[in-house]
Amino acid sequence: MACGDKWNNTGYVFCQENGEPMHPCTPTGYCKDFVEKYNKIIEQENAQNPNGEQAKLLPKINPHAFRHSQASILIFSGMDIATVSKRLGHAKVSTTADIYTHIMQKADETASDKLADIFLRKKKVEFC
Numbered sequence: 001m002a003c004g005d006k007w008n009n010t011g012y013v014f015c016q017e018n019g020e021p022m023h024p025c026t027p028t029g030y031c032k033d034f035v036e037k038y039n040k041i042i043e044q045e046n047a048q049n050p051n052g053e054q055a056k057l058l059p060k061i062n063p064h065a066f067r068h069s070q071a072s073i074l075i076f077s078g079m080d081i082a083t084v085s086k087r088l089g090h091a092k093v094s095t096t097a098d099i100y101t102h103i104m105q106k107a108d109e110t111a112s113d114k115l116a117d118i119f120l121r122k123k124k125v126e127f128c
Contacts, residue, residue, distance in 0.1 A: 014063070027063040035061060071096070075103045076110070 001007075008019040014027045039057045046054045067088065074084045081104070085096035097104070 031061045031063060035059075071100055072103045075100055076107045078107070078111075 003018050006018050010019050010021060012019070012021045014022045016022055035058045042055050042057055049055075071084050071088055074087070075081065081097055081100075082093050084100070085093040088096060090096045
């Protein structure tokens, strides 16, 4: 809105302040700079803390990892695979299922554990 008629609605997620596409290296560079900046802070704080209270450094991250994180979180939260597949832009649901099989298996295990907790718990549950 601040750009007014200078805004170019290109539809890109990663864009310049005027809506034009960013250079592909820009988001990757931002992630690298972010990790370096905060790892320096963590290292400084770790130097002041006893060894038992050392914080872990941030791992290397890249923008594509956000795509996988989004898909994993949605699947693990119970979102159906067809919706996740469409959101990712996969032509076939089977592509998404093949890539995220391990997440679906973990989500299924968690669902089974929840059901076991409900049916096998000793405490009575009251429903409204």
